[in-house]
Amino acid sequence: MSTTTVIKSDVANPALASEGKKKIEWAARNMPVLAQIKDRFAKEKPFTGIRIAACMHVTTETANLMLALKAGGADIALCASNPLSTQDDTAAALVYEYGISVFAKNAIDRDGYYKHLNSALDIKPQLVFDDGCDLVNVLHTSRTELIEGVMAGCEETTTGVIRLSQMAKDGALKFPMIAVNDTDTKHMFDNRYGTGQSTFDAIFRATNTLIAGKIVVVAGFGYCGKGVAERAKGLGAEVIVTEIDPTKALDAMMQGFRVMPMADAAKIGDVFITVTGNRDVLREEHFAVMKDGAIMANSGHFDIEIDVAWLEQNSKQKNEKMRHQTDEYVLKDGRRLLLLAEGRLVNLGAAEGHPASVMDMSFSDQALTAEYLVKEAKNLKPGVHDVPTYIDKEVAALKLISMGGRIDTLTPAQDMYLNSWEHGS
Ligand SMILES: NC(=O)c1ccc[n+]([C@@H]2O[C@H](COP(=O)([O-])OP(=O)(O)OC[C@H]3O[C@@H](n4cnc5c(N)ncnc54)[C@H](O)[C@@H]3O)[C@@H](O)[C@H]2O)c1
Secondary structure: OOOOOOOOEEEOOHHHHHHHHHHHHHHHHOOHHHHHHHHHHHHHOOOOOOEEEEEOOOOHHHHHHHHHHHHOOOEEEEEOOOOOOOOHHHHHHHHHOOOOEEEEOOOOOHHHHHHHHHHHHOOOOOEEEEOOOHHHHHHHHOOHHHHHHOOEEEEOOHHHHHHHHHHHHOOOOOOEEEEHHHOHHHHHHHHHHHHHHHHHHHHHHHHOOOOOOOEEEEEOOOHHHHHHHHHHHHOOOEEEEEOOOHHHHHHHHHOOOEEOOHHHHHHHOOEEEEOOOOOOOEOHHHHOOOOOOOEEEEOOOOOOOEOHHHHHHHOOEEEEEEEOOEEEEEOOOOOEEEEEHHHOEHHHHOOOOOOHHHHHHHHHHHHHHHHHHHHHHHHOOOEEEOOOHHHHHHHHHHHHHHOOOOOOOOOHHHHHHHOOOOOOO
């Protein structure tokens, strides 16, 4: 533990620290790429004297990212990017076993959530890590006095990148932010295979329902939606995709999924999963025709994809916590609709988020991007920037090796061929 750093915290239960440590170590076993980066950071100390505020899901995988940054000399304050995703044991371990400041409690209310963001910002960050853009938003609205000290930051998810791009378009974003989500090694794997698997992990833990033979409706066929639809198909479901983009919808059809508007899908679906990053995807007109017992889960970033407010206001009864993270809304006509994890990110609310093995890539991208920013932020303009390609390729190459995969190398003739235009038929 650093002797110079003052550790501050607001976590649920310090007694959970040793349990959390075991789980963090378990996750580390499946994060070999991040482990290599951590070892190098420990030798080279790229973050000496750098204060980092991170707003991320407080999970065992995030813990390993924080430990890699700390090994590199960073002074860190971590808060949660979602009120339901915090693992209280992980939070306690980070504070009491590893000496990192953490402000996060599972199931915290909105006021507490924002209080924690502010507590993390009290570190006066030079670098920020965000997941959904809430931290950057607070910096630009109520903590503007800190902006001058921020050199740059990284954003982890699609929704955050969309919000940041809007800020940049309006000229509101005051420092460079790197869209870590947009690396191939993040969205092609984390969004697809991570969300695909962990969304069903959550649905199983919450409902123990049999997916085989069910009609699963997946709203959104982006990276996450593809992963969810593929896993649903593999589990034996009949899968329906809803989309607003004709190309994505066509892709879904050619992969063998049925495509139709939600108004039609709502009548026949057994399980509904939203992954659009949009709002009101399931709303009154859909609730009105859903089958008794339909299950609704959201794996998109914010809790607005399913109109929970309508259910709260218009149901004749709410049976809370029928099972783990499962609330039942009884409509006026007696039909019962099941909502998982309060309509928040289901894979983090009702399960543990993505497996460590996939977060190994996303968080290696984050770690290497942070190192890049320490050196290069001064040369970047305020706005949204891509992760340098060499980082993406390095993470892919290291992960491939760690999984036992090997690839070919171009011969000189092939290299020349690919870089010339003279050869014709
Ligand atoms: N659960 C997780 O752990 C996790 C992981 C990564 C990303 N996310 C979040 O999931 C969401 C989706 O991410 P993505 O990377 O798949 O984004 P994406 O942009 O690749 O895909 C979103 C898709 O939704 C479609 N869409 C938008 N509005 C729609 C509507 N009303 N009905 C049907 N389809 C609609 C879009 O056309 C697009 O194809 C984002 O909020 C992202 O932040 C969650």
